[in-house]
Amino acid sequence: MLENLKKYTQIIPSAFGLDISDSSVKFVQLSKERRGFGISMFGEKFIPEGAVSRGLIKEPQEISKILTTVFEKFKNSGLSEYAILSLPDEQTFLQVISLPFLSDEELESAIFVEAERNIPIDLDDAYLDYFILEKNGDTLKILLAAANKSVVDGYIKVVVDAGLKPVVIEPEVIAIARSIVSEKEKNNAMIIIELGANRTRLIGYSNYGANRTSSIDFSAEYINNLVVKELKISLQEVKKLNWDVNLLQDPKYGALIKKVIEKPLSDLAKAVKNNITSWDSDEFKINSIKRIVLSGGGASIPSITEKISSLVGIPTDIGNPIQNIRGGKNIPMSQKTSLLFTTALGLAFRGSNLDERNIYKDFV
Ligand SMILES: Nc1ncnc2c1ncn2[C@@H]1O[C@H](COP(=O)(O)OP(=O)(O)OP(=O)(O)O)[C@@H](O)[C@H]1O
Ligand SMILES: [Mg+2]
Incomplete structure (x- = not known):
């Protein structure tokens, strides 16, 4: 009893955000500061191809092993044993x-x-x-x-087998919206496009939260592979090219890359417009949507915002997923990196706001 009471009253680092995708495991631990939150640690560990496929965990032992390695490495530096997980959109x-x-x-x-x-x-x-x-x-x-149930239980099992305690599991689009929608925009209708390594989701957010989703046939890896073919260099080398506007001015590759991305970006923009129209919803009419915001690794593809805003007809920007960690001083993450951690940040943000007494008592 006394032992339990001691555990219960000690300060537990708030639950961390854990995003398991088809390509990697990402984690973010926030810590309370005098004003707001800081990011006390974050990281990404790649997973072997096929271990997770379209959001299904195919090789649970492999994923547990990776999670165990992460937890063992960071627990002494303050990584919580409590995790907030997301469920992939698929x-x-x-x-x-x-x-x-x-x-x-x-x-x-x-x-x-x-x-x-x-x-x-x-x-x-x-x-x-x-x-x-x-x-x-x-x-x-x-x-x-x-x-x-089997999908959710699969996620819980890999986490529990790694010695972690899953306290919340939520749809990833909810975590993404928590990161991307700023406090002052929370009553607007907007569209978030999360462009990941493996897939692209379109999320309709209105004054009562993320409530529409569609998937679009586009991904960062699709673009990487097109660039491999056109530039005749390896995928590893393509991944070293830093996606930003200057890349299109690169004397060696700029013109070729521009040519490669032209059609896929147009197709993406058309698909965005068609999907929004097909929702046939009062909140998400093209002319009532205030903004499109991009997140995920693919948000850094050069010229993507201009292409989408001109073809869809809605102002388009790159997201800033750390904006809601207000007041914190210790934010050792660039905006570009934060785009990769959109989901993990949204989950961690939820973790940092949980009512500890209610949530953690079941685990003491
Ligand atoms: N600055 C950059 N330069 C080049 N490529 C980048 C850059 N940033 C991200 N990428 C590409 O973005 C992808 C990673 O994005 P992200 O981390 O959002 O995907 P993921 O979460 O693993 O995948 P998913 O959510 O689709 O399952 C990779 O394909 C990577 O090559
Ligand atoms: Mg992702």
Whole structure:
């Protein structure tokens, strides 16, 4: 009892953000400072090809081993044993529904009926969660989120096997929005395009949060491979080219790279516009969306913002995922790096805001 009490009252580093993608494991630990939060550590460890595929953990022992290495290396420097995880978009089903105002009990069963109607997986084998986005007169707008139990349990198992304690697992688009949407924009309608190594997601954010998603056939690795073919250099060398505007002025490669990215960027912009239009939603009309914000490694592709803003017709910028860690002095991360850590930062930010007493007591 006394031992438990001692553990309970000691200061636990708040849970860290852990983003497992098809290519790497990324982590971010925030620490409380006098004003706001600082980033006390962050890192990325690449994982062997195929160990995670389209968000499914195919080689759990491999992933656990990598997580164990990370945890063992950083725990003495203050990496928490509590982790906040994200579930990749491919494995998460989100749907916004409207329901009349109901009692709590009626609401639960109405939600289940609506989920069965709207979510394309067997709910007997799924975890289902919901969040009330808006109460408007007699109507409730509710976000449903579901994922196959086996997928979620797979994520939990690799983390637990590495000696970590998963306290929250949430859809990655929610973590991305937490990083990208600034406090002063939180009532606007905007689009986030997360351009990762393996995939691109389009996220519709409105005054009540991230509530629409589509995936687009584009990725940073797709561009890297096109550049490999055109420049006839290895993928490793292509990855060393630093994506920024100056790259297009490079005397050796500039013109070739410009040629390679021209069509894929146009196709991406067209797909963005088509997807937003296909949502056919009042919040996300092209002329009511204030801004498009890009995140993920692919956000640094030269000329991408100009291409999207001119073809979609919405002002487009690169995101600044550390903007919400307000007041902290210790932010040893450039904006460019932070774009790769958008998800992990959003998860860590949630970790730093958890009510410790409630969350951690179950683990003491
Ligand atoms: N400054 C840069 N210069 C060149 N390439 C970059 C740069 N920054 C990122 N990249 C590319 O971005 C990709 C990594 O992006 P990111 O870390 O967002 O992907 P991921 O999270 O691993 O993948 P996903 O979320 O799609 O599963 C790699 O393909 C990398 O080559
Ligand atoms: Mg990613």
